[in-house]
Amino acid sequence: MSYWTRRFRLALPALFVIVISVAGTLLAMMPAAWIVPQFSKATGGHVNLVDPAGSLWSGSAMLMLAAGSDGAGGTLLPGRIEWTTAFLPLFTGRVHMTMRQTDAMPEPVTVDATTRGAVITAGQIAVPATLLSGLGAPFNTLDFDGNVRLSWTDFRLLNRSAYGQVVVTLDDMASRVSRVKPLGSYRVALQAQGASATIDLSTSKGPLMLTGSGIISPESTSFQGTATAAPDQRENLAGLLNLLGRHTDPDTVALNFMR
Numbered sequence: 001m002s003y004w005t006r007r008f009r010l011a012l013p014a015l016f017v018i019v020i021s022v023a024g025t026l027l028a029m030m031p032a033a034w035i036v037p038q039f040s041k042a043t044g045g046h047v048n049l050v051d052p053a054g055s056l057w058s059g060s061a062m063l064m065l066a067a068g069s070d071g072a073g074g075t076l077l078p079g080r081i082e083w084t085t086a087f088l089p090l091f092t093g094r095v096h097m098t099m100r101q102t103d104a105m106p107e108p109v110t111v112d113a114t115t116r117g118a119v120i121t122a123g124q125i126a127v128p129a130t131l132l133s134g135l136g137a138p139f140n141t142l143d144f145d146g147n148v149r150l151s152w153t154d155f156r157l158l159n160r161s162a163y164g165q166v167v168v169t170l171d172d173m174a175s176r177v178s179r180v181k182p183l184g185s186y187r188v189a190l191q192a193q194g195a196s197a198t199i200d201l202s203t204s205k206g207p208l209m210l211t212g213s214g215i216i217s218p219e220s221t222s223f224q225g226t227a228t229a230a231p232d233q234r235e236n237l238a239g240l241l242n243l244l245g246r247h248t249d250p251d252t253v254a255l256n257f258m259r
Contacts, residue, residue: 045066046065046066046135047063047064047065048063048064048065048066048074049061049062049063049064049081050062050063050064050076056085057084057085057087058083058084058085059082059083060080060081060082060083061080061081062076062077062079062080062081063076063077063081063101064076064077064134065077065131065132065134065135066134066135074134075130075131075132075133075134076131077101077103077104077127077131078103078104079101079102079103079104080101080102081099081100081101081102082099082100082101082102083097083098083099083100084097084098085097093114093115094112094113094114095111095112095113095114096110096111096112097110097111097113098110098111099111101125104125104126104127105123105124105125106124107123107124108123109121109122109123116158116159117156117157117158117159118156118157119154119155119156119157120152120154120155120157120164121154122151122152122153122154122155123151123152124149124150124151124152125149125150125151126147126148126149126150127148127149127150128145128146128147128148129144129145129146129147129148129170129173130143130144130145131148132144132148138243141177141243142175142176142177142240142243143175143176143177144173144174144175145173145174145175145176146170146171146172146173146174146182147170147171147172148168148169148170148171149168149169149171150166150167150168150169151166151167151169152164152165152166152167153165155192160195160218161194161195162192162194162197163192163193163194164192165189165190165191165192166189166190166192167187167188167189167190168187168188168189168190169185169186169187170185170186170187170188171185172185173185173186173206175240177239177240177243178208178236178237178239178240179236180207180208180233180236180237180240182206183206183207183208183237183240184203184204184205184206184207184208184209184210185203185204185205185206186201186202186203186204186206186210187201187202187203187204188200188201189202190216195217195218196215196216196217196218197215197216197217198213198214198215198216199213199214199215199216199223200212200213201213201225207229207230207232207233207237208227208228208229208230208233208237208240209227209228209229209230210225210226210227210228210255211225211226211228212224212225212226212255213225214257220258220259221257221258221259222257222258222259223255223256223257223258224254224255224256225254225255225256226248226252226253226254226255227241227244227245227252227253227255228251228252229241229251229252231251234250234251241253
């Protein structure tokens with residue numbers, strides 16, 4: 001065995017420790033900005049993280065809704081999303097992350113992910129309806145005002161399948177295109193059941209009554225519903241009904257969508 005071979009073997013343990021230390025340091029310092037393009041890509045540019053700070057393991061960012069990936073006309077949710085990622089579960093092939101929104105989420109949620117799927121614990125978040133205008137048409141045209149609460153059960157993602165329920169509650173909604181304020185309060189429930197999901201729209205109260213149901217699947221999306229004006233508000237709601245769909249009678253328009 002040559003002199004340099006013996007020296008290399010003696011130095012090998014030290015080199016291994018150095019490589020592991022450097023790799024661990026780089027992982028610990030991995031900037032939060034790394035997750036920003038990944039998040040935007042996963043949501044088609046509609047939900048984005050901006051102004052990241054900290055690291056991938058303990059960081060924060062602001063949440064922005066936008067019509068596209070360029071962020072034009074996007075709206076920011078007040079407060080910041082904060083997250084922490086546990087390091088040790090990575091050695092078992094799991095990602096365990098705790099997330100919360102400082103202003104809008106009363107309790108944090110956890111995300112457990114592996115190569116097979118992920119589980120998101122139940123939670124809720126409340127946001128102003130004005131935030132929706134960042135999604136573009138028709139939200140920016142209608143310019144909603146009111147309160148929006150998003151709640152969900154434990155949500156499981158397995159390959160291309162999803163299981164769980166998401167409920168969007170819209171309270172005392174108003175729009176700049178209508179003199180009627182409020183228009184009403186509504187509930188949208190999405191039930192994911194594997195490769196497809198059902199969606200149901202109902203009205204809790206108000207002169208503008210919305211109802212409908214639909215199915216969302218990888219192959220197609222369809223929704224059939226109606227928007228109806230209370231008789232005493234027919235004249236005041238005529239302009240808004242014209243924007244929402246095709247009239248089936250003087251008080252009602254069809255809310256049909258198919259892709």
